[in-house]
Amino acid sequence: MGAEPRSDLSTGLKPWHAIVSEALKRNEVRLVTYVPDRVLTPLIDSVHKDDFFTAFASTREEEALGIVTGAWMGGMRGAVLMQTSGFATLPNALASLAVPYQIPLLMFVSERGTLGEFNLGQALVCRTMRPVLDALGIENHTITRLDELDFIVDRSIKQAVATQAPCALILSPLLTGGKKFAH
Amino acid sequence: MDIASSAAHHANLKVTNRFELSQRLVALLTQGEAVIGGIGNTNFDLWAAGRRPENFYMLGSMGLACPIALGVALAQPKRRVIACEGDGSLLMQLGSLTTVATLAPKNLTIIVMDNGCYQITGAQKTTTAFSADIVGIALGAGIKEARWAADEAMFESLVRRALLEDGPQLIAARIDDKPAVATTERDPSLIRDRFMRGIGVKA
Ligand SMILES: Cc1ncc(C[n+]2csc(CCOP(=O)(O)OP(=O)(O)O)c2C)c(N)n1
Numbered sequence: 001m002g003a004e005p006r007s008d009l010s011t012g013l014k015p016w017h018a019i020v021s022e023a024l025k026r027n028e029v030r031l032v033t034y035v036p037d038r039v040l041t042p043l044i045d046s047v048h049k050d051d052f053f054t055a056f057a058s059t060r061e062e063e064a065l066g067i068v069t070g071a072w073m074g075g076m077r078g079a080v081l082m083q084t085s086g087f088a089t090l091p092n093a094l095a096s097l098a099v100p101y102q103i104p105l106l107m108f109v110s111e112r113g114t115l116g117e118f119n120l121g122q123a124l125v126c127r128t129m130r131p132v133l134d135a136l137g138i139e140n141h142t143i144t145r146l147d148e149l150d151f152i153v154d155r156s157i158k159q160a161v162a163t164q165a166p167c168a169l170i171l172s173p174l175l176t177g178g179k180k181f182a183h
Numbered sequence: 184m185d186i187a188s189s190a191a192h193h194a195n196l197k198v199t200n201r202f203e204l205s206q207r208l209v210a211l212l213t214q215g216e217a218v219i220g221g222i223g224n225t226n227f228d229l230w231a232a233g234r235r236p237e238n239f240y241m242l243g244s245m246g247l248a249c250p251i252a253l254g255v256a257l258a259q260p261k262r263r264v265i266a267c268e269g270d271g272s273l274l275m276q277l278g279s280l281t282t283v284a285t286l287a288p289k290n291l292t293i294i295v296m297d298n299g300c301y302q303i304t305g306a307q308k309t310t311t312a313f314s315a316d317i318v319g320i321a322l323g324a325g326i327k328e329a330r331w332a333a334d335e336a337m338f339e340s341l342v343r344r345a346l347l348e349d350g351p352q353l354i355a356a357r358i359d360d361k362p363a364v365a366t367t368e369r370d371p372s373l374i375r376d377r378f379m380r381g382i383g384v385k386a
Contacts, residue, residue, distance in 0.1 A: 074256075075258050
């Protein structure tokens, strides 16, 4: 048995996915599009169930980035949910669209490739993520603690909008429980 | 190199011109329709056809005209939104046609300028010069209103229809291998700001 994610049982706080969806809602982020990841499933389920959100799968993360860009320019805030490997498909779209056009694109990345990864490819691709974010000067935070989650998400959305800049929030296995080792 | 298409789906289509069609498109826009121009020639000719604050000139993201247009269409369901895309660019992001078909925004139209090549990088053939039929692909993706414009007059009537009837719709036109007649001013944040003001998001 792998470790369970930190939950309301141990901390008195809501589960991570409820905290994220409430922060999105509070900040009027209505459009949520994703290429799925197992760990993101409860968040994806909760945005689909809530009529506040326009939630749907995109076929590629670049496509999702384009959709959120269009939505922002049309007056609707949006977020993209993805896995580490999905982020690795984005540098060109970030460098040609989100960064130069000053789009407050919110990216939630479920972090694979660390803290018990069983797939070598995931471990390698994970190592490209922070260098890419740093090279492009994109604000990013790795979130490990449930008690810091709301603060980081809420403040990061507000900063992204105020400064018209993309932002990546990396959801560590320490927060979500990650993906358990496949036996 | 011979870039003329021998593809069957191109057989009965007049070879039109991107700038000519872009001018005809812009002339038909009277209701503040938003237009998203694809990388390179597509947005260059859109720019040359007459600057409008409701046009978004996307400079370097190959394949993202349709996703951007979809985002605008979802955010502003009362405004008609048009993506102008090249065949090579659309081929790079074909999955986006299935997303458009699934979400089925009534206000979205995709126009594909099909020259059967990557004109701007040296006119290398795309797969539409062989077996790939853009309209067939769109129909297969679930976009029911997808048609070839056989000539300029039919292009105009398909655009008029797209502006009146529920979409999503796709109009594909066979064009020549000419480059665009001008180039866009390259200032991304200015382009974005003008567009947001043009579609009423900023005062
Ligand atoms: C991801 C990516 N790959 C390759 C390129 C280089 N590139 C720029 S425009 C272009 C061709 C676009 O072809 P198409 O959409 O058919 O338009 P056309 O030039 O024929 O008008 C290519 C390959 C790029 N900008 N981005």
